[in-house]
Amino acid sequence: PAFRDFTYTFNLKPLAQSDSDTVQTIIQFFKVNSAPRQLAGNLMRIYELPKLFGISYHGRNGPMKHMNKIAKCALTNVSVVYGGDNFSVFSENSAPVQVDLTLQFKEVQLLAESDMKDGY
Secondary structure: OOOOEEEEEEEEOOOOHHHHHHHHHHHHHHHHHHOOEEOOOOOOOOEEOOOEEOOOOEEOOEEOOOOOOOOOEEEEEEEEEEOOOOOOEOOOOOOEOOEEEEEEEEEOOOOOHHHHHOOO
């Protein structure tokens, strides 16, 4: 048995200043919640596990039955590329016109045959 990996890539293209601010908030959320919190100080480094994410697929009518279920996941990598293929920014605020966000998750629960029969 092995832990499954899931990778999602989003191409975010803000159209206004408020959209750029929202994109920055989204990136900050994933960066902060993928990192462990340091509990102890200088001589010993003790970390709390990072937050876990619940991932599910939804359509207009709720959860999608034909997609695999996913157990709780840790966010193992956050990759951000600013500006697209040809780096470009808005003239009024220098915010990038495109942000490519890639999130890599790893399940933290080993799944058994019974889990697979339940749709995982």
